[in-house]
Amino acid sequence: MSGLDSFRMDGKVALVTGAAGGLGSAIARALADAGASLALSDIDADGARRAAEEIRRRGGRAEHFHHDVTSEQDWHQVIAACGATLGGLDVLVNNAGIETSGLLTEFALVDLQRLQSVNVEAALLGCKHAARLMSVKEGGRGGVIINISSAAALGGAVGMSAYGATKGALRAFSRHAAVELARLGTGIRVNSIYPGFIGTAMGLNNLDEMVALGVQPDREAAEAVILGMQLLPERGEPRDVAAGVLYLASDASRWVTGTELVIDGGLTAA
Numbered sequence: 001m002s003g004l005d006s007f008r009m010d011g012k013v014a015l016v017t018g019a020a021g022g023l024g025s026a027i028a029r030a031l032a033d034a035g036a037s038l039a040l041s042d043i044d045a046d047g048a049r050r051a052a053e054e055i056r057r058r059g060g061r062a063e064h065f066h067h068d069v070t071s072e073q074d075w076h077q078v079i080a081a082c083g084a085t086l087g088g089l090d091v092l093v094n095n096a097g098i099e100t101s102g103l104l105t106e107f108a109l110v111d112l113q114r115l116q117s118v119n120v121e122a123a124l125l126g127c128k129h130a131a132r133l134m135s136v137k138e139g140g141r142g143g144v145i146i147n148i149s150s151a152a153a154l155g156g157a158v159g160m161s162a163y164g165a166t167k168g169a170l171r172a173f174s175r176h177a178a179v180e181l182a183r184l185g186t187g188i189r190v191n192s193i194y195p196g197f198i199g200t201a202m203g204l205n206n207l208d209e210m211v212a213l214g215v216q217p218d219r220e221a222a223e224a225v226i227l228g229m230q231l232l233p234e235r236g237e238p239r240d241v242a243a244g245v246l247y248l249a250s251d252a253s254r255w256v257t258g259t260e261l262v263i264d265g266g267l268t269a270a
Helices: 003-007 022-033 045-057 072-086 109-134 161-183 201-212 219-229 238-249
Strands: 013-017 037-042 062-066 091-094 143-148 188-195 260-263
Touching (some): 013 022, 013 072, 045 062, 072 109, 143 161, 188 238, 201 219
Parallel strands (some): 037 062, 091 143
């Protein structure tokens, strides 16, 4: 297999969390367009259903599941359904996440705990249960786990201490998981992705939070500051991150594990 053929996902089954919209739905479409069968999960069950219906309209195969990623029981049920309904699992994209900003001196403990639960603990639960189904030592086919972190894990910004801390924890976890699953001979690769400013609802909400914190006078000014820090002067789009996921999910990256793919328009390089 060589060239573009190595990006094909025919015969593969992929689970994407947080798939109701934004990055998740774009990632799911990219994998489906490459031939994968999709399991789309989200706490927004109607949104996951609509995303699955769109993939089926495009000629792909997709199932949807209600999924609270902070619930281990939900993880057990969704992973089991992948095996029973779709015939296994080859790719897990831990995309579900939340962002809450706030000044360090005023940040509420309950908000930090919620960030930790969704952004870190949920990814650990996903890796735990997906690895059991994927592992060649347990009769699986091996596979790929991709954790969606953030450029906030790689640099500092006003109001982002708590969020950045959870995404930094996910960065460290991804490396440890890659080493453990490789050394134990599971046949599972683990990599992480670091998006910068993407024009999703979450990305635009961050602009509003900058205004609310008094960091910038309005949304336009907030966006201008971020774009001015990048090397490429435009917003990222969900398809930019989806392309990175497709590379890491496919055989094009068969010799890549424990690595970090930064997709941020050059924000953290400047």
